[in-house]
Amino acid sequence: MDTYGKGIFKGLMVTAKHFFDSYLDDIKWWGKRYYTPEGLAHRSSKDAKGIFTVQYPEEKVPVPEEFRYIPFLVYDESETGEKTIRCTSCGICAKACPPQCIWIVRGSDPNTGRPVPQPAEFTIDADICMNCGFCAEYCPFDAIKMDHDYEIASYGRNLLNKEALMKPAKYYAEIRPLNNAREEAARAEKAATKAAKA
Amino acid sequence: MTTPAPITTQFDLAEKFPGTVSADARPGYAGWIVAPEKLTEVAIFIRDELGYDLLSSVTGVDYLAEGLMEIVYHVYKTSGGPALVFKAQLPRLDPVKVASLTPVWLGAELQEREIWDLYGIHFENHPDLRRILMWEGFDGHPMRKDWKEAFYDDEVKPFKSRWPEGKHAFAEDRSPFGDNVSFEAGFDPEKWTATDPEEALYATLKKYKTVVKDGIATDHILVNMGPQHPSTHGVFRAVVMLDGENVVSLKPVMGYLHRNHEKIGERNTFLQNMPYTDRLDYFNSMSNNWPYAMAVEKMMGIQVTERAEYIRVIMAELSRIQNHMILIGMLMNDLGAYFTPALYAFEERELILDIFEAASGSRMMCNYHRFGGVVRDVPAEALQKLKDLVFERLPGKIDEFDRLLSENEIFVSRLKGIGYLSPEDAIRTSMTGPMLRASGIPYDIRRADPYSVYDRFDFNVAVRYNGDLYDRYLIRIDEMRESIKILEQALRQMPEGPVMSVKPTYQVKVPAGEAYGRIESPKGELGFYVVSNGKPNPYRYHVRAPSFINLTSLEMTCVNEKIADFVAILGAVDIVLGELDR
Numbered sequence: 045m046d047t048y049g050k051g052i053f054k055g056l057m058v059t060a061k062h063f064f065d066s067y068l069d070d071i072k073w074w075g076k077r078y079y080t081p082e083g084l085a086h087r088s089s090k091d092a093k094g095i096f097t098v099q100y101p102e103e104k105v106p107v108p109e110e111f112r113y114i115p116f117l118v119y120d121e122s123e124t125g126e127k128t129i130r131c132t133s134c135g136i137c138a139k140a141c142p143p144q145c146i147w148i149v150r151g152s153d154p155n156t157g158r159p160v161p162q163p164a165e166f167t168i169d170a171d172i173c174m175n176c177g178f179c180a181e182y183c184p185f186d187a188i189k190m191d192h193d194y195e196i197a198s199y200g201r202n203l204l205n206k207e208a209l210m211k212p213a214k215y216y217a218e219i220r221p222l223n224n225a226r227e228e229a230a231r232a233e234k235a236a237t238k239a240a241k242a
Numbered sequence: 243m244t245t246p247a248p249i250t251t252q253f254d255l256a257e258k259f260p261g262t263v264s265a266d267a268r269p270g271y272a273g274w275i276v277a278p279e280k281l282t283e284v285a286i287f288i289r290d291e292l293g294y295d296l297l298s299s300v301t302g303v304d305y306l307a308e309g310l311m312e313i314v315y316h317v318y319k320t321s322g323g324p325a326l327v328f329k330a331q332l333p334r335l336d337p338v339k340v341a342s343l344t345p346v347w348l349g350a351e352l353q354e355r356e357i358w359d360l361y362g363i364h365f366e367n368h369p370d371l372r373r374i375l376m377w378e379g380f381d382g383h384p385m386r387k388d389w390k391e392a393f394y395d396d397e398v399k400p401f402k403s404r405w406p407e408g409k410h411a412f413a414e415d416r417s418p419f420g421d422n423v424s425f426e427a428g429f430d431p432e433k434w435t436a437t438d439p440e441e442a443l444y445a446t447l448k449k450y451k452t453v454v455k456d457g458i459a460t461d462h463i464l465v466n467m468g469p470q471h472p473s474t475h476g477v478f479r480a481v482v483m484l485d486g487e488n489v490v491s492l493k494p495v496m497g498y499l500h501r502n503h504e505k506i507g508e509r510n511t512f513l514q515n516m517p518y519t520d521r522l523d524y525f526n527s528m529s530n531n532w533p534y535a536m537a538v539e540k541m542m543g544i545q546v547t548e549r550a551e552y553i554r555v556i557m558a559e560l561s562r563i564q565n566h567m568i569l570i571g572m573l574m575n576d577l578g579a580y581f582t583p584a585l586y587a588f589e590e591r592e593l594i595l596d597i598f599e600a601a602s603g604s605r606m607m608c609n610y611h612r613f614g615g616v617v618r619d620v621p622a623e624a625l626q627k628l629k630d631l632v633f634e635r636l637p638g639k640i641d642e643f644d645r646l647l648s649e650n651e652i653f654v655s656r657l658k659g660i661g662y663l664s665p666e667d668a669i670r671t672s673m674t675g676p677m678l679r680a681s682g683i684p685y686d687i688r689r690a691d692p693y694s695v696y697d698r699f700d701f702n703v704a705v706r707y708n709g710d711l712y713d714r715y716l717i718r719i720d721e722m723r724e725s726i727k728i729l730e731q732a733l734r735q736m737p738e739g740p741v742m743s744v745k746p747t748y749q750v751k752v753p754a755g756e757a758y759g760r761i762e763s764p765k766g767e768l769g770f771y772v773v774s775n776g777k778p779n780p781y782r783y784h785v786r787a788p789s790f791i792n793l794t795s796l797e798m799t800c801v802n803e804k805i806a807d808f809v810a811i812l813g814a815v816d817i818v819l820g821e822l823d824r
Contacts, residue, residue, distance in 0.1 A: 051649030058646040059582060088596055090630040096589050108596075110618070112603040135405035140748040142514035144401050147408030159406070167410040176517035176609045181617065182748040190603070203410065 062093075069094035079103050109220050112177040112190035114170045114202075115146075117209040118216050129210065130187035132161035137179035137188050145172035146179060168209060170202035186227050192219045252326065253292055259284060266329065270541070270755020270774075273314075273327030278340050281330050285346045288317060288326060296320050296685070297347035297672050299758070299769050299786040300354060302361040306387040309334045311363055314771065315343070316758055316786075320669055320683050322690035325758065332363065342368035349672020352794050360385035360504070370446050375497035375823060378442060381426065384502055391505065398779045399510055447483045448491035462490065465805065469498050473576050473809040476819030480796075480808065487804045492797045496790075499823035507783030512538055512750050512774075515783060517609040519770075522785060523821040524606055525565050528557040528598060529763045531611035536693065537759030537772040538613050541752050547743045550615035551695045552736040556628070557598070557610065558761065559725040559732070563636060564591040565764035566718040569816050570643060573715065576813040577656055583646060590639050593631055600624035613750050615742035632729045640722045648716065657712035661799040661811040664709060671795040675766025675788055677815060680717045681709035687762040698735065701727045711807075714814040721764075749778060756782075765789055765816050785824055789817040 070077055077083040084103060087096060098105055115137075119127045138146040147169070151162035180190045191211070196202060217224040255263040255274045262280045266273045276284045288294050294317035303312045311332045316325045332338050342365035343350045354365045355374040362383035365371055373380060382389050393413045395401045444464065453460050468479035477498035483491040503522065507515050519534045520527035532554055539546065546554070568591060571584030595605040601620045602608040610616050620628070647653055663673070668681035678685055684705040688696040704720035706713035752774040760769035766788025773782035792815050800808050 048651055051651050051654065055646045055650045058642055062586070088593065090593070090627065090635045092589070092593070096585075096592065108600040108603075108621070108624070110601070110603040110621070111599060133406070136748065138405040138408060139400040140513070141400075141404075142510060142517050144395070144399055144404055146404060147410040148405045149408050150406035165408070165410075167408070169410065169412075174517055175604065175607065177603055178513070178517070178748065181746070 066094035081106070107192050107194075109222055111192055112175055112180070113194045114173055114175070114191050114196060114204070115168060115177075115179050115188050115209070116191045116211045117166060117206065118187055118189055118213050119210050120213050127210070127212075129162070129206075130185050130213075131163050131166065132185055132187070133159075133163035133166075134161075134184070136182055136184065140178040140182045142176055142178065143172045143174050145169040145174075163206065166206040166209060168204045170196065170204050186231070189216055189220070255284070255288075255328070258287070263328075266327075268755075270753060272756075273329060275329050275331060278330045278332055282341050282343065282346065284328065285315075285343050288328070289346055292326070293319050293321070294326050295669050296674075297343070297349045298325065298674075298760070298767060299771060299784070300343070300350050300357065301771055301782075301784040301786075302357040302363055302385070303773060303782045304334070304361060304385065304387045306334070311338050311361060313340060313357065313363065314756075316769070316771070317347075318691070320678075320685045320690075322685075324691055327758070336362070338363045339366055340364070341366050342371075344368055347672065348670045349791060349794055351671075352791060356790075359383070360502075362386065370493075372442055372446070373497075375500040375502075377497070379437075384505055391502070397509070398777075399514060443481060443493060443495065446493055447481060449483075460485070467808065469495075474812065475572065475817060476822075478812075478817065478819055478822065480812070482800075482805060482808065484805060487806075489800045489803055489805060489808060492800045492808070494793050494796055496793075496819075497823055499819045501824070503785065503824040504783055507785075508780060510780075510783075511748075511778045512752055512780055513613070513748055515780070516611065517607065519785075520607040520609055521820055522787065522824065523763070523765060523768075523789065523818045525568060525818060526561045526764055527606060527608040528561040528602075528610060529761060530768065531608065532558060533759040533761045533763075533768050534770045534772070535611040535613055535759070536761070537757040537770045538750070538752060540757040540759060541755050541772065541774055542613060542750065543753075544614050545743050546694075547615050547740050548695075548737045549619070549739040550741045550743070552732050553601075553616050553620060553741065554611065555694055555696065555699075555732050556729060556736075557601070557608075558763075559729050560594050560597065560628075562725050562764040563640075563722050564594045565816075566722050567591060567643070569764075569813075570647070570715065570718055573810065573813040574647070574653075576809045577653070579653070583643070586639075586643070586646070590636065593627075593635070597624050597628050597631070600627075612742065612746060614744040615740070617741075617746075619741050629733055632726065632733060637723075637726050640719065640726065644719055648719065654712060656807075656810065657715060658710060659708075660711045660803060660807050661714075661814065662708075662710050663795055663799050667795060667798055668709070671798065672791050673766070673795055674792070675762065675764070675816075676704075676714060676717045676721065677766065677792050677795070679704060680706045680713040682707040687760060687767060691760075693761060695732075696728075699728045699731045701731075711810055711814050752776070752780075760786070763788060765818070765821070766792055785821075787821045787824060789815075789819075789822040790824075793817065793822070 073083060117129055117131055119129045121127055133148050133150045135148055138148050145168055147167040148163050149165035151160045151164040153160050177190050179188045256265055262277045263274050266275050296318045298318050299316040301314050311334050313330045315328050318325055330340055332340055342354055354368055357363050358371050359373045359376050360383055463484040465482045465484055467482055468474040469477040479495040481493045482489055516531055519530040522530050567587035571587035574583040598608050599605045601624055602610040663681050665682045668678050684703045686703040689703050701724045704717050704724055706717045754774055754776040756773045758769055758771045760767050768788055769786035771784040772780050775781040799811050
């Protein structure tokens with residue numbers, strides 16, 4: 045090293061570049077860099093420079109389709125407004141769940157006492173849930189899916205019962221359009237082969 | 243760098259030691275069973291005559307039904323090649339005793355302490371056989387099969403209480419104490435007086451000799467760094483004996499974040515362990531899944547599809563880049579250059595995590611690997627972003643880090659010549675990963691014992707020869723550049739096709755046997771030793787955590803350095819407490 049401080053100077057050039065870049069980028073994206081979707085997209089792209097900070101909660105990074113948070117139960121709504129839950133209480137999600145936070149009471153016919161494909165109770169202890177997504181992944185009825193809503197902080201414990209877990213199929217199609225389309229197609233195909241056999 | 247030829251034929255130990263060593267004949271098992279009384283003799287032969295100089299993993303298995311305790315050793319050659327596995331079987335009678343192998347491989351020190359703690363196997367002649375993860379005074383040895391935890395629900399998951407009569411109840415309501423504490427019958431915590439649990443710990447430190455100079459007698463100072471200390475990256479504690487500012491002796495104290503990951507792992511089904519592995523080294527969940535999947539795939543005898551192999555490589559290398567960036571940033575924090583480098587590192591990490599999130603659904607707890615492949619293909623949009631990053635952004639950013647720090651005189655003078663670890667000591671203490679390579683040993687599992695598709699890539703094993711902190715910093719920069727090389731090749735070569743070779747199922751059938759899967763994780767060798775007895779749950783699930791074993795050399799590197807340098811030395815080891823304490 046010939047001159048002491050050359051390395052420090054070289055390093056400072058990098059910080060100086062970052063410093064000026066933050067202003068240059070602000071000017072280049074004048075008025076559009078913050079609080080707009082395209083500004084946010086720019087700040088999380090390969091060309092991002094300058095200030096990275098996202099002003100949460102005023103602006104939020106859009107979550108990708110596969111983003112997973114607490115599970116919810118999908119219900120289909122008929123034209124008359126009747127809600128039918130897709131869950132058949134087969135228990136696969138409860139068996140696959142790594143922290144064992146899903147509790148299901150299988151429904152039974154009040155007259156005969158025989159099990160019916162409906163959950164009488166469905167509880168998820170969301171404080172224990174580790175957001176792994178296995179329940180949604182292995183559900184054969186597309187009945188349980190992972191939500192995108194991550195703002196669930198509360199003063200109490202997040203013990204979710206069936207009513208709290210139920211969300212319409214429309215909502216599911218909205219947050220996961222590609223997955224939903226794929227599943228719809230698979231279901232339609234299945235129904236078609238079933239009809240062909242019958 | 244030349245690739246060492248794989249060693250395919252193994253030396254016949256049974257022939258060399260008739261009556262002492264026999265081949266492990268159980269179906270699904272491999273390796274040698276050594277008579278416990280001759281263990282040291284055989285180990286010295288393995289090390290000196292056969293050249294297996296690196297002790298990778300030591301672990302215990304409790305075969306309750308057979309009445310046996312087994313200790314499993316995995317040793318490797320730093321010149322490359324597959325493992326030599328040998329085992330010692332001990333009758334399961336208290337006290338279970340066996341000779342310690344610390345005189346042969348010093349790297350056994352922490353691992354044998356862990357086995358003593360969790361299995362109650364007594365290692366004779368161990369220099370410091372104390373509990374390591376549990377606290378002094380803990381009752382019992384929790385990894386034994388007949389030990390049950392406080393919130394015990396059922397022997398294995400899925401718990402029967404969840405379905406079909408799954409009436410929810412909080413675990414603490416079921417425990418008679420209202421929390422996760424259980425006492426022996428007749429034990430009253432109010433009346434109990436503790437013997438000082440720290441006494442044994444302090445007794446292990448080397449004492450400082452009082453020196454009288456100019457009529458002034460100096461004395462030692464005992465300093466507890468942590469567990470709540472900003473330099474320790476979590477709840478890690480080091481007890482340091484100081485002579486003025488110089489470190490005389492040091493003992494790491496750990497276990498503050500211990501949750502008995504391995505016991506949980508044995509209660510889980512094979513698949514259920516996958517998201518738990520994410521929580522070990524939470525910076526690198528993408529590469530944590532991998533060795534576990536690899537171990538189970540070995541037992542199941544299934545192949546991974548080509549595309550999935552490439553995706554795994556890409557994710558693991560991205561994970562390495564962001565890990566090393568954060569490490570450098572945090573090391574700068576430790577040295578007092580607050581947050582500028584750390585936040586520059588976080589910018590790149592954010593971009594990489596965006597890709598992880600798009601592919602796996604989560605930024606940090608990825609849970610991406612499955613047995614036979616990965617859960618889903620990388621979405622097209624994320625793949626494009628990944629290519630943009632790898633080809634356009636990251637190489638420049640790594641150079642920027644290099645410019646920012648590598649020649650900085652203050653930085654260099656804080657790191658050069660500090661924390662020296664000789665190559666011999668590095669091997670002896672079972673260092674792996676950048677710690678070992680910075681000491682001049684070009685041992686990288688990706689090259690030494692190639693797994694997945696790493697044999698198809700052209701890259702160099704980063705190696706530095708001075709063994710000091712500066713080299714441990716430089717090697718991270720080197721490794722990031724090599725990772726970029728691998729990524730570029732992988733992205734060009736990646737074939738189209740399915741990402742799962744088998745039908746996805748939550749109940750995998752794993753034949754009885756054992757397997758050890760290991761990868762070159764950013765922190766070192768991350769290995770999973772899994773034993774199956776054919777049931778849906780692993781019989782044994784052991785994590786060979788690089789953060790943990792790389793601390794074996796901590797005292798060695800810190801002695802005679804200044805206390806302020808301890809912070810930097812610890813920072814450069816690259817520990818993550820989630821993995822260290824398990």
